[in-house]
Amino acid sequence: MRTVLWTAGVAAVVVALIFGIRSLLHEDTPVRVAVATYQDLVSTISTNGKVEPIQAFEAHAASAGTVQKLLVREGQHVTAGTLMVQLDDSGALARVATARAGLAGAKGSFQDMSQGGSQDERISIAGDLNRSRLQVQQAQLDLSTLQQLQAKGAASTSEVSAAQSRLATAQANMDAVQKRSTARFAASDKTRIAAQLADNQAGLLAAEKNLAFAIVRAPFAGIVYSLPIRAYEFLNPGDEILRMADLNRMQVRAYFDEPDVGKLVVGQKVRVTWDARPNRAWHGHIVHTPSTIISYGTRNVGECLIAIDDAAEDLLPNTNVNALVTLQENPHVLSVPREALRTQGTQNFVYRVVKNQLVKTPVDVGAVNLTLVQIVHGLSEHDTVALNATNSDDLTPGLSVKPVQ
Known part of the structure; x- marks a missing residue:
């Protein structure tokens, strides 16, 4: 019994030593x-975007011509109404004159039709109508006379018949002249002349518009930020003349990946940075959230418009920027x-x-x-x-x- 207790005590000590050693190690x-x-x-999402002016103006050549006067330079501030460029307008003036002549002719034709013909035609028709009336009156008198003579046996039946035939012919001629004076033009003729008048009016409007394009004035106060032309340079139709904008009113067209579109809300604050100016940041807010998803390179994105609140003519149009949108702030x-x-x-x-x-x-x-x-x-x-x-x-x-x- 004593041996068993001694063995158990030794075993307990050994186990305790093992665990102690393991614990120490x-x-x-x-x-x-x-x-x-x-x-x-602060919860945010970031993306890229492109800067564009909110108020911008582009001028293009409406027709071929040369630059007669170049009165501004790139980067210049201009006020509303400032004359900036004047192109050669001789061709435009000739087209306006031709269009005005065509419109005058169309108006004359329309007026003549409304009155039943030109003045010369109306005079001629009036003369024909008077003659036909006299012929009818004379034929009626001749017929009446022969009918009286026939009653007395002094005129034959054939003579009376011939007089009746002459009266019918005279009456038919008078009816034809009267119809020509009152219903000379058909409805299709009136439609055709009206269409010609409208076409000439549109042609004159287009010619005058092209003439106006030959003189380029600033529609608002801003900066001429692109001027690819030189004085006396020849321009083809559609060539760019200049671009101007109010660089104090800018926005960013930002492209957000499809999973982030649902997080965007109008009014959320945005921080805009441009790699070309790493020490400068601009601040703005969302003014328009995406209305559809489009393909942008390899991405499916929604376009979002961000108004810049502190633009100071230092954020250039068409630059690529980064936009950081604040979704939620928990102070x-x-x-x-x-x-x-x-x-x-x-x-x-x-x-x-x-x-x-x-x-x-x-x-x-x-x-x-x-x-x-x-x-x-x-x-x-x-x-x-x-x-x-x-x-x-x-x-x-x-x-x-x-x-x-």
Whole structure:
């Protein structure tokens, strides 16, 4: 019995020694940690875009000609109404004169038709009508006379018949002249003349518009930012003359990837940067969210318009810029790095570090951005949470750890 007790005691001591040695040799798992702190949590998305003026003007040559006067230079400020360029307008003047002559002829034809013909034609028809009336009157008198003579036996039946035939002919001639004076033109004739008049009016309007294009004036105050022509240079129809804009009123046409389109709201703040000026940033807001999805290179994007609020003639048209949209701002909220958050099923939790051991702690999550997550419930300020082990160990509840930076 005493031998059994002695053997059991030795075994217990051996086990205790083994565990003691293993405990002394065990190393705590090194883990990166962070502290829960109150800070501003801002959610953003970024993309690229192109700058364009809100108020812009482009002038193009309406017809072939030369530059007679060039009164501005590239980069010049101009006021509304300033004469900037004058082109050779001799050809345009000739086209206006031709169009006016054609319109005058069309108006004359329309007026003649409305009145039943030209003045000469109306006079001729009136003369023909008077003659035909006299012929009818004479034929009626001759017929009446012969009918009286026939009653007395002094005229034959054939003579009376001949007189009746002459009266019928005279009456038919008079009816034809009367019809010619009152219904000379058919409805199709009136439609044709009206169409010719409208065509000539449109031709004159186009010719006058081309003439007006020969003189280029500033429609509003702004800056001439593109002037590809030179004095006395020959221009073909459609050639660009100049571009001007109000560079204090600019916008960005930004291209957001399809998954981000639903996050955009009119009025959201935007920060715009340009690689050519890395120390300068512009600020604006969304004025129009995408209304459809389009293909943009290899991307499916929605076009969004961003008004620049602080443009000062230092953001050039057609430049490629970066746009950072603020989706949500949460000032002074308790936050931890996103990599501290873990999910098991529908439950969110973190590992708090308490006396160098991990304690699984359920948390309620609020706003999230690319680097931080808001903790609504479950943690207090200055609580230390584990991010990840610096070796291959998995983080588990109760694990002994050694915090490292």
